Amino acid sequence: MKPEYKPFVDELVELCIKEDIGDGDHTSLCCIPADEQGRMRLLCKEEGTIAGIEIAELVLRRLDPAVKFEQLLRDGDRVRPGDVAFYVSGRLRSLLQAERILLNIMQRMSGVATQTAVYVARLEGLRTRVLDTRKTTPGMRVLDKMAVKIGGGENHRMGLFDMILLKDNHIDFAGGIRSAIRGAREYLAAKGKTIPIECEVRTLEDIDEVFAAGGVDRIMFDNFTPEMTREAVRKVAGRCEPESSGGITLDNLRDYAECGVDFISVGALTHRIKSLDMSLKACE
DSSP states (O other): OOGGGHHHHHHHHHHHHHHHHTTOOHHHHHHSOTTOEEEEEEEEOSOEEOOOHHHHHHHHHHHOTTOEEEEOSOTTOEEOTTOEEEEEEEEHHHHHHHHHHHHHHHHHHHHHHHHHHHHHHHTTTSOOEEEOOSOOOTTOHHHHHHHHHHTTOBOOOSSTTSOEEEOHHHHHHHTSHHHHHHHHHHHHHHHTOOOOEEEEESSHHHHHHHHHTTOOSEEEEESOOHHHHHHHHHHHTTSSEEEEESSOOTTTHHHHHTTTOSEEEOTHHHHSOOOOOEEEEEOO
16 A cells, blocks of 8 residues: 555544444444454455455454454455455454455455456557546545556546646636646646646647647547547647547447557446455354
8 A cells, every 4th residue: 555545544444433333333242252252254255356455454453453364365366256365363343343344345446456457458468558537436535546556457646636637627617728728837837836737628629729838748538539539649649648538438448549549547447336245254
């Protein structure tokens, strides 16, 4: 985990504990002795790419630093039904409190990683990279983006703070592409910031406007057809990074990549996923 992610993950784990355990796990408290020890295993029940093992250990140790964590698989491994990702031993009350929290996190992260791996595989042999977007579950963006990386994809900007992305609304409200880019440059200079600038274009003519304004670090072709994309890449002519976005599916992903774009951003990596089935079960 990147060091800058840790505060976000810690805060999320605390929220998960607060919403699930509240003033106590009364089910475990009423029937499990305080010092009762036990062992459980994380059992995979579906084929896919596993993710979130690192976070699961963090959840367990937050609830009980004394647990023994025996890791068998690594984040990014391909799994099949029956595979065991890890064993954990310790106070049963702690393990039962952690069960649903770590499963919710791991199932979603594994779903994102599995989906991403499918998209990445579709581009095998090409240099185009698959990017995620900001279409993430509120509060879980860091985990969603970690899962995309685990699945072999790349992260677009984390939020509104680490890249300027001039989209259609910004451009329209700013009075056009030229004034939007000019405003972005002036703002960064005034603030002493060096974050990249990306500009969305909706037509081939918009590309001329971008370079008339001095260019940007990356151009996003929004809802272009593959034919338009091929012409757009030709017009950009290596002056900045070209990215495709909008209307892209698994079926047409490779068609866009073969047009020569450096990146394809796909919201479906995080907002149209199926969680991977797994369970935490008692064992010897």
